[in-house]
Amino acid sequence: MAATEPGTAGLPSIRLRHCERDGREPGAMLFNVRAGGVPGTSQGVAGWLVALDRAGRCATIYKAEQAVQGVRLLANGNLLVSIMDGLILELTFAGAVARRWYATGRFKDRAPPEGGIPVDAQTFHHGVNLTADGNMLLLSMEVRELDRWPSSTTDDAAPRERARVVGDIIMEVRPDGTKVREFRLLDILDPYRITYGSRSHYWWRRGFPDTCDWCHANGTFHDTRDDSILVSLRTQDCMIKLDRRSGELKWILGSHHGWRDGWSSKLLTSAEPILWNFHQHDPSITPSGTVMCFDNGNHRAVPFAPPIPHSDNYSRAVEFAVDEQRGTVRQVWTYGDGAGERLFAGFQGGALRLPTTGNTFITYGGICSIDGQPVDEPDGAETRARLVEVTDDKRIVLDVEIGGREGDSRQLSVFRSTHIPFVPDLDWR
Numbered sequence: 001m002a003a004t005e006p007g008t009a010g011l012p013s014i015r016l017r018h019c020e021r022d023g024r025e026p027g028a029m030l031f032n033v034r035a036g037g038v039p040g041t042s043q044g045v046a047g048w049l050v051a052l053d054r055a056g057r058c059a060t061i062y063k064a065e066q067a068v069q070g071v072r073l074l075a076n077g078n079l080l081v082s083i084m085d086g087l088i089l090e091l092t093f094a095g096a097v098a099r100r101w102y103a104t105g106r107f108k109d110r111a112p113p114e115g116g117i118p119v120d121a122q123t124f125h126h127g128v129n130l131t132a133d134g135n136m137l138l139l140s141m142e143v144r145e146l147d148r149w150p151s152s153t154t155d156d157a158a159p160r161e162r163a164r165v166v167g168d169i170i171m172e173v174r175p176d177g178t179k180v181r182e183f184r185l186l187d188i189l190d191p192y193r194i195t196y197g198s199r200s201h202y203w204w205r206r207g208f209p210d211t212c213d214w215c216h217a218n219g220t221f222h223d224t225r226d227d228s229i230l231v232s233l234r235t236q237d238c239m240i241k242l243d244r245r246s247g248e249l250k251w252i253l254g255s256h257h258g259w260r261d262g263w264s265s266k267l268l269t270s271a272e273p274i275l276w277n278f279h280q281h282d283p284s285i286t287p288s289g290t291v292m293c294f295d296n297g298n299h300r301a302v303p304f305a306p307p308i309p310h311s312d313n314y315s316r317a318v319e320f321a322v323d324e325q326r327g328t329v330r331q332v333w334t335y336g337d338g339a340g341e342r343l344f345a346g347f348q349g350g351a352l353r354l355p356t357t358g359n360t361f362i363t364y365g366g367i368c369s370i371d372g373q374p375v376d377e378p379d380g381a382e383t384r385a386r387l388v389e390v391t392d393d394k395r396i397v398l399d400v401e402i403g404g405r406e407g408d409s410r411q412l413s414v415f416r417s418t419h420i421p422f423v424p425d426l427d428w429r
Contacts, residue, residue, distance in 0.1 A: 025361070029051070031052070031417040049071060069083065086121075087100065099117065101118075106122075123140055143167075156303070218234050219282050230283045231283065234296075238253060240253070275337075281365070294316075294317055294362065296345060310373070315364060
């Protein structure tokens with residue numbers, strides 16, 4: 001496949017830049033494509049679920065008028081797919097809907113989906129994940145009003161104010177829609193710690209005006225080794241680990257700036273200088289037990305230090321080895337910060353260590369530019385994505401570009417990618 005024209009076989013604009021079939025992971029990759037960088041900017045189809053085989057061929061599994069987000073493979077061979085905002089679908093590979101779950105808070109003033117399973121939640125956002133025993137890990141949210149909250153991320157002397165602060169909720173939900181447990185991050189982390197982005201208007205666009213996006217959870221992972229949950233918090237510039245049963249905070253992996261007593265003792269330390277993760281996505285535990293994420297790299301600074309210019313910034317896949325007994329961390333592998341590797345994707349993205357080859361599949365989810373200059377948010381920007389598979393020694397065996405073609409004015413982005421160990425029977429192009 002050299003390229004697909006927009007709409008060809010139901011696909012968005014996709015261009016195969018490079019593919020070495022024999023060097024790639026067996027099976028297929030699944031990923032969403034989202035039209036429109038922010039809600040209300042797309043035209044026609046707003047989301048696709050796409051499969052990519054080892055030879056670089058693509059096929060459409062599902063397309064919708066709503067934005068398609070994360071996808072996971074279920075034990076029964078179907079797919080669990082999150083739809084923005086507040087809807088989860090179980091899909092067959094033929095694109096048929098087997099089950100629906102909906103957040104009751106998103107359907108107060110409209111009819112819920114026919115046959116849908118209600119979940120008591122304000123909304124669902126970002127992706128969905130699974131526990132080893134088949135429950136769903138969902139992300140929801142709440143709004144609290146806090147006094148004397150920081151009114152600026154750029155001026156340390158700015159007066160404090162009363163603020164409407166969004167805190168995320170990690171929910172574990174059975175297939176019948178009942179909750180097993182939930183953990184409210186405003187009760188677990190310091191609600192007054194901020195980073196660049198903690199005052200963003202992300203939730204304004206989703207019906208919660210005058211709110212601050214304090215922590216912005218965007219991904220979870222069930223670590224079966226000790227039955228804990230790994231969570232990525234974009235606007236706290238960190239990943240955290242929680243005990244799945246109690247919600248106890250086990251550790252924090254990220255910059256040490258701004259953590260007060262009560263939380264600073266949970267910070268993982270490093271004997272060597274380390275480049276921390278900033279605005280990261282897609283946390284996971286690799287087959288060897290290390291922690292991996294997609295480090296978007298927004299700002300690469302904490303308030304009130306000056307952010308790095310967009311033109312100098314980059315995103316990367318990064319792997320950390322954590323010693324929980326000693327409370328330490330070290331960086332063991334990275335891709336994206338070397339000469340000739342640099343791309344800056346300021347929003348969305350993923351990094352996944354593949355089980356057979358040990359390759360890493362990297363999703364540069366939202367690469368944004370205005371007049372040819374890189375920016376970190378999609379508002380008013382040309383937006384595209386890149387999917388890159390690299391070997392352990394950083395040789396590129398796949399390079400795919402989503403969007404960015406002349407004549408296709410849509411903003412196209414990809415949230416993350418998922419590997420499946422087989423090639424489904426689809427209409428490959």
